[in-house]
Structure formats: C-alpha cells, structure tokens
Amino acid sequence: MARRGDQLREHILWTAKDVFLEMGYERTSMDVVAARAETSKRSLYAHFESKERLFGDVVGLVRELNLGHLRTPAAYGADPAEAVVRFCGRFLQMQLWDSALRTLRIGIAEAERLPEAAAAYHEAIFETPQRRLADYLVEQYGLDEESGHEIARRLIGRAVYPQLIRSLLGVDAPLAGRPDETTLADDVDLESLRAAVAALLPPAVGHAK
Amino acid sequence: MARRGDQLREHILWTAKDVFLEMGYERTSMDVVAARAETSKRSLYAHFESKERLFGDVVGLVRELNLGHLRTPAAYGADPAEAVVRFCGRFLQMQLWDSALRTLRIGIAEAERLPEAAAAYHEAIFETPQRRLADYLVEQYGLDEESGHEIARRLIGRAVYPQLIRSLLGVDAPLAGRPDETTLADDVDLESLRAAVAALLPPAVGHAK
DNA sequence: GGAGAAGTAAACTCTACCGTACCGTTTACT
DNA sequence: AGTAAACGGTACGGTAGAGTTTACTTCTCC
Numbered sequence: 001m002a003r004r005g006d007q008l009r010e011h012i013l014w015t016a017k018d019v020f021l022e023m024g025y026e027r028t029s030m031d032v033v034a035a036r037a038e039t040s041k042r043s044l045y046a047h048f049e050s051k052e053r054l055f056g057d058v059v060g061l062v063r064e065l066n067l068g069h070l071r072t073p074a075a076y077g078a079d080p081a082e083a084v085v086r087f088c089g090r091f092l093q094m095q096l097w098d099s100a101l102r103t104l105r106i107g108i109a110e111a112e113r114l115p116e117a118a119a120a121y122h123e124a125i126f127e128t129p130q131r132r133l134a135d136y137l138v139e140q141y142g143l144d145e146e147s148g149h150e151i152a153r154r155l156i157g158r159a160v161y162p163q164l165i166r167s168l169l170g171v172d173a174p175l176a177g178r179p180d181e182t183t184l185a186d187d188v189d190l191e192s193l194r195a196a197v198a199a200l201l202p203p204a205v206g207h208a209k
Numbered sequence: 210m211a212r213r214g215d216q217l218r219e220h221i222l223w224t225a226k227d228v229f230l231e232m233g234y235e236r237t238s239m240d241v242v243a244a245r246a247e248t249s250k251r252s253l254y255a256h257f258e259s260k261e262r263l264f265g266d267v268v269g270l271v272r273e274l275n276l277g278h279l280r281t282p283a284a285y286g287a288d289p290a291e292a293v294v295r296f297c298g299r300f301l302q303m304q305l306w307d308s309a310l311r312t313l314r315i316g317i318a319e320a321e322r323l324p325e326a327a328a329a330y331h332e333a334i335f336e337t338p339q340r341r342l343a344d345y346l347v348e349q350y351g352l353d354e355e356s357g358h359e360i361a362r363r364l365i366g367r368a369v370y371p372q373l374i375r376s377l378l379g380v381d382a383p384l385a386g387r388p389d390e391t392t393l394a395d396d397v398d399l400e401s402l403r404a405a406v407a408a409l410l411p412p413a414v415g416h417a418k
Numbered sequence: 419g420g421a422g423a424a425g426t427a428a429a430c431t432c433t434a435c436c437g438t439a440c441c442g443t444t445t446a447c448t
Numbered sequence: 449a450g451t452a453a454a455c456g457g458t459a460c461g462g463t464a465g466a467g468t469t470t471a472c473t474t475c476t477c478c
Contacts, residue, residue: 004475026235029465108252109233109318112381122378133321154367162362169331169426170320173478200427213445213454238435249456254437 003039009047012037016048017058021102023112025055025110026069057115062103067171069094070129080140084133084195088159089188090123091129095164096187098174105168148195151200158196212248218256221246225257226267230311234319236262268326271312273334279303279338280344289349293342294407297368298397300338305396307383309334314377319354339365350410360409367405 004010015037030051031057034041048054069090070185076086093101104125134152137143143151148202165170175185212220224246229237239260243250257263285295303309313334320327343361346352352360375381384394393399 009427024235026233030467031465040428042427042469043425046424051466059459105317105320107376108314111314111377115379118378119380122375122380126374153371157366157371158363161374162366165335165370165373166331168317168320169327170324171328172332217455239437240435247456249458250437251439251457252455255454258434 008039008043012039012044012047013057013061015053016054017061020055020058020106021062021099024106030054056114056117058136059107059114059121061104062099063121066103067124067128069097070132072132081194081197081201084155084201085190085193086184087136088193088197089135089184089190091156092160092163093175093185093188095125095160095209096167096175098208101167102173107131108168126156127171130200137201142201154200155196158192217248217252221248221253221256222263222266222270226270229264229267229315230271230308233315239263239353265323265326268316268323268330271308272330273307274355275303275312276333276337279341281341289345290406290410293345293364293410294399294402295393296345297364297402297406298393298399300365301369301372302384302394302397304334304369305376305384307385310376310383317377326413335365348408363409364405368402 003051003128016028016033019033020035023032027047028051030041030044032055035042037044044054050058071090072089073083073087075083076090077083095104103121107118107121130152132156134145134148138145138148141148163172167174175187221242224236225242228242228245229404232241237260239250239253242263243253246253255261257266279296279299283291284292286292287298303330304313312330316327316330339361340358342364343354343357345361347354347357372381377384384396
C-alpha cells in the first residue's frame with residue numbers, strides 16, 4: 001500500500017520475477033502474482049497488458065540483474081592468470097546461482113515460443129562475458145583477436161558448461177542465496193580452473209617473464 | 210483403427226511422445242493426445258491412469274530411443290583418432306537432433322518436479338556415452354582410468370556443450386528429420402573436432418608410433 | 419476541500435483441460 | 449452364432465486461470 005505509479009509497476013515487476021522463477025511460465029498465474037504483490041488484478045493489468053508482456057519485461061529485468069554480477073576480468077586482480085581464474089570462477093558461480101539457473105531453465109523451455117528473448121539472453125549471459133574475457137586476453141597477453149576468442153571459448157567451455165548442464169538437470173544442487181559481486185563460494189573448484197588456465201595460456205607476457 | 214490391447218497402448222505412447230516433445234508438459238492436453246492417436250479418451254485412460262504417468266512412460270521411451278542412436282567408438286572406424294572424431298561428431302549430432310533437443314528442453318524444465326527422471330536422463334545421455342569414450346581411450350591408447358576419463362570429459366566438453374547450449378536457447382537451428390545411426394550431417398564441423406583430438410591425444414599408441 | 423487519477427476488492431465471463439460416465443459398436447474368442 | 453472385453457464418440461462435472469467489469473476507496477494536486 002502507498003505504492004503508486006512507477007513505484008507500483010516496479011514492485012509488481014520484481015514480485016512477478018520471483019513468481020516466474022519459482023513456478024515457470026505456464027504454472028504462474030496472474031492471480032498469484034497480484035496476491036503476492038499485495039495488489040489487485042485491475043492494477044496489474046493497468047501496468048502490464050498481458051501475461052506474456054509481463055513475462056517479457058521480467059526476462060529483461062533478469063538479464064540486467066545477472067549481467068550486473070559479472071565485472072571485467074581486470075576487476076579480479078592484478079596478476080592476469082589469477083584474474084582469469086577468478087573471472088571464470090565467478091562466471092560459473094553466477095550461472096549456478098539458484099535464481100540464474102531457474103531463469104536459464106525457463107529461457108530454454110520457452111526458447112521456441114520466445115526466440116528473440118532467448119537469443120538475447122544467450123547473448124547477455126554467455127557471449128558478452130566471453131567477449132570480455134577475450135578482450136582481456138588480447139590486451140594482457142598480446143594475443144591476436146582470433147586466438148583470444150578461441151582461448152576464451154575453450155576456457156569457458158571447460159570451466160562452465162559441463163557443470164552447468166549437470167545443475168540444469170538437477171544432478172547437482174544449485175547455490176543458494178544471493179552471491180555478492182566478488183565473493184567466490186567454496187563450491188567452485190579453483191584448482192582445476194588454474195590447471196586449465198595454465199594449460200591454455202602462456203605464463204604471462206605483459207609484465208614478468 | 211484395428212489397434213487393440215498392447216498395440217494400441219504402444220501407439221498411444223508414441224503419439225504422446227510426439228505431442229509432449231512438441232508442446233511441453235504443461236501445454237499438452239490429453240484431448241489432443243487422444244485425437245492425434247485417433248482414439249478416445251476412454252481408451253487413453255484405460256491404458257494410462259493419468260497425464261503424469263503417461264509422461265513418465267514417455268520419458269522412459271525417449272531415453273531408450275536416444276541412447277540407441279550412439280554406438281561405441283569402435284564402431285566408427287579402425288583408426289582410433291578418426292573413430293574418436295566420428296564418435297564425438299555423432300554424439301553432438303545426436304544432441305542437436307530436433308527431437309532430442311526438445312526432450313532435453315523438457316527435461317530441464319521439469320528437472321525440479323521430476324528430479325529422478327532428469328538425473329536418469331543425464332546419466333543416459335551424457336555420462337554413459339562419455340564413459341564409453343573413456344573406456345575406448347583407455348583401451349586404445351593405453352591410458353590409465355583417470356586420464357582416460359579426464360580426456361573424454363574435455364573432448365565432450367569441447368565438442369558438444371557450447372553448441373548444445375546455443376541450440377537449447379534457439380540461437381542455432383536444430384537438425385531436422387531423423388538421422389540414422391551412422392550418417393554424419395554436414396552441420397557437424399569435423400575439422401575442429403580433429404584439431405581437438407590431435408591436441409588432447411597422443412598420435413596413437415596401440416599400433417604405430 | 420474537491421475533482422480526478424490511481425488503487426482495491428470481488429464478482430463475472432470465457433475458455434481450456436483433466437478425468438469420468440454413458441452408450442452404441444467392433445473385435446476376439448469359443 | 450454368441451458373449452464379453454475393448455474401443456470410439458460425445459457429453460459432462462469440476463476446477464483453474466486469463467482478462468474484464470463494476471462499485472467503492474484513497475491519494476495527489478490545484
């Protein structure tokens with residue numbers, strides 16, 4: 001109560017995000033969204049013209065949210081190899097985070113019905129971070145564009161995808177709670193990441209040796 | 210018409226598989242299943258006691274089907290390196306096949322509601338083939354168990370997962386039709402697979418050196 | 419303080435779908 | 449041929465959910 005206008009709209013949107021992530025698109029009912037937002041369906045439909053449009057806006061919100069949790073590799077340390085390791089670890093952790101996992105599940109489930117939203121999500125969640133990593137590699141290791149991208153692709157492929165598939169299918173449990181922007185959970189195996197980085201990258205070029 | 214007993218049951222099951230893969234669990238209606246199978250709901254419920262049970266049986270069927278399409282690496286040629294390449298190619302192709310992709314989408318979407326089915330699917334679709342590959346590597350290259358598994362993991366990780374995620378999110382189109390058990394589609398990039406194999410495996414040990 | 423915009427609450431329409439019941443017909447088996 | 453089980457078609461009960469409508473209240477701004 002006391003929420004009006006854009007403030008109410010925003011409140012509904014965030015509530016809808018929770019419900020959609022919890023239930024999936026089909027099982028989410030507009031009555032439940034209204035009830036959870038402690039508002040009325042009348043107001044709900046005043047701000048969002050349909051369930052599908054509401055879902056579209058939620059997808060946009062979630063995309064921004066998840067993207068905001070990953071910085072550029074440079075933010076994770078001065079030593080390039082270690083920065084890459086921590087960046088990959090954060091990337092993986094971001095994906096295994098409960099809420100992101102649910103989002104991805106729903107995105108995959110609805111990929112056929114909402115192809116543009118799914119493609120945009122893929123761009124935001126996988127390609128953009130990978131590009132950031134590639135740029136960092138080019139800059140720090142003096143690689144050419146192509147091999148920078150190739151190595152970034154392999155690092156991500158090795159650090160993220162196998163574990164991600166396992167979690168998507170529920171073989172491994174997701175990470176609970178809401179990780180902040182820098183912490184690395186114990187679940188992330190940094191040692192194997194270091195091994196991957198050591199195997200794929202020269203032992204640092206910019207500064208020493 | 211003229212289908213009775215187990216034959217009708219089987220027919221309904223296969224029809225239900227098509228409908229579930231096309232629509233997903235929630236959007237599939239029992240009326241449509243009955244209509245598509247050219248039978249009545251009466252008969253449908255005579256053979257399957259509920260929608261959920263029918264879906265469970267469909268999951269089992271699909272698991273068998275998809276697994277049947279992948280042989281052991283030895284079936285793909287006498288030269289170990291090339292056999293591994295073709296095995297990985299087939300593995301990827303199997304996953305990108307339209308029907309398998311839809312199955313995986315639904316499995317991921319329902320992973321939370323049906324955890325044991327999703328885990329069994331992961332086992333059948335990813336772990337079993339990977340284990341077959343690892344066994345083959347151990348046998349052909351004289352590797353110890355652990356490095357055999359590790360290399361198999363990396364090969365699969367590099368050959369399958371990134372492309373799979375793209376297709377799951379609809380960024381790339383799935384392969385149409387129903388591939389037979391040996392053909393390799395043109396969509397599968399064998400060259401990059403050969404490069405990966407060359408990088409990860411010694412140039413054959415068993416025979417020539 | 420009053421008009422109008424914005425919000426609440428609850429009933430309502432309409433459609434879809436799960437599961438069941440009825441009834442007439444076909445098939446398999448003796 | 450005759451019988452019982454299995455099948456097709458259709459209609460129905462009950463529930464649920466997307467949007468809409470109506471009637472009433474509260475907030476905001478002049």
